[in-house]
Amino acid sequence: LAKTTQPISMDSYEGQEVNITCSHNNIATNDYITWYQQFPSQGPRFIIQGYKTKVTNEVASLFIPADRKSSTLSLPRVSLSDTAVYYCLVGNQAGTALIFGKGTTLSVSS
Amino acid sequence: EPEVTQTPSHQVTQMGQEVILRCVPISNHLYFYWYRQILGQKVEFLVSFYNNEISEKSEIFDDQFSVERPDGSNFTLKIRSTKLEDSAMYFCASSPLKGQGDEKLFFGSGTQLSVL
Numbered sequence: 001l002a003k004t005t006q007p008i009s010m011d012s013y014e015g016q017e018v019n020i021t022c023s024h025n026n027i028a029t030n031d032y033i034t035w036y037q038q039f040p041s042q043g044p045r046f047i048i049q050g051y052k053t054k055v056t057n058e059v060a061s062l063f064i065p066a067d068r069k070s071s072t073l074s075l076p077r078v079s080l081s082d083t084a085v086y087y088c089l090v091g092n093q094a095g096t097a098l099i100f101g102k103g104t105t106l107s108v109s110s
Numbered sequence: 111e112p113e114v115t116q117t118p119s120h121q122v123t124q125m126g127q128e129v130i131l132r133c134v135p136i137s138n139h140l141y142f143y144w145y146r147q148i149l150g151q152k153v154e155f156l157v158s159f160y161n162n163e164i165s166e167k168s169e170i171f172d173d174q175f176s177v178e179r180p181d182g183s184n185f186t187l188k189i190r191s192t193k194l195e196d197s198a199m200y201f202c203a204s205s206p207l208k209g210q211g212d213e214k215l216f217f218g219s220g221t222q223l224s225v226l
């Protein structure tokens with residue numbers, strides 16, 4: 001399984017764009033990149049998934065460069081309610097269980 | 111929006127007692143998972159389940175743990191003889207497809223297990 005590395009924590013202010021980068025140097029050809037969000041005392045929640053280039057949904061954008069060795073989750077105009085832990089996961093074609101790392105704790109202040 | 115339901119939300123038990131944590135996955139989902147999270151630590155994979163059998167399990171999932179889908183809707187995690195270190199938030203998750211690394215997991219709100 002490809003190991004992921006992301007910053008332990010980030011701070012931001014309301015209204016700013018936040019970019020969280022995840023490194024996954026050993027990603028395999030058929031691996032997908034998925035981001036989850038977790039609020040305190042709640043289960044992780046799927047945010048976005050991509051394979052290459054750019055994916056956008058109503059919550060976030062995911063940028064994946066051509067070499068796919070990293071990915072960046074972009075949260076536009078964050079609010080206080082975006083304060084959470086964000087996890088970058090790399091899935092594999094064999095379909096083995098998704099493994100969570102320590103994630104990035106995002107703190108948004110007013 | 112369909113959701114994964116877990117009961118109870120909190121469970122307090124004495125060391126050595128058996129506990130059963132219950133989950134109702136999303137109705138058309140086929141793959142089921144248990145994860146746990148010790149306070150302040152990362153989410154840890156325990157077991158995955160498909161077609162009435164375990165697909166994969168972690169080192170944490172030893173002989174004290176078992177899973178069952180007793181009927182068409184419930185998915186349970188049993189801990190036979192609880193230890194203090196079993197205290198954690200236990201999350202159930204389900205997925206419509208196994209996928210090939212592109213599966214999307216839907217998590218419940220968790221059961222906070224406290225072993226005294």
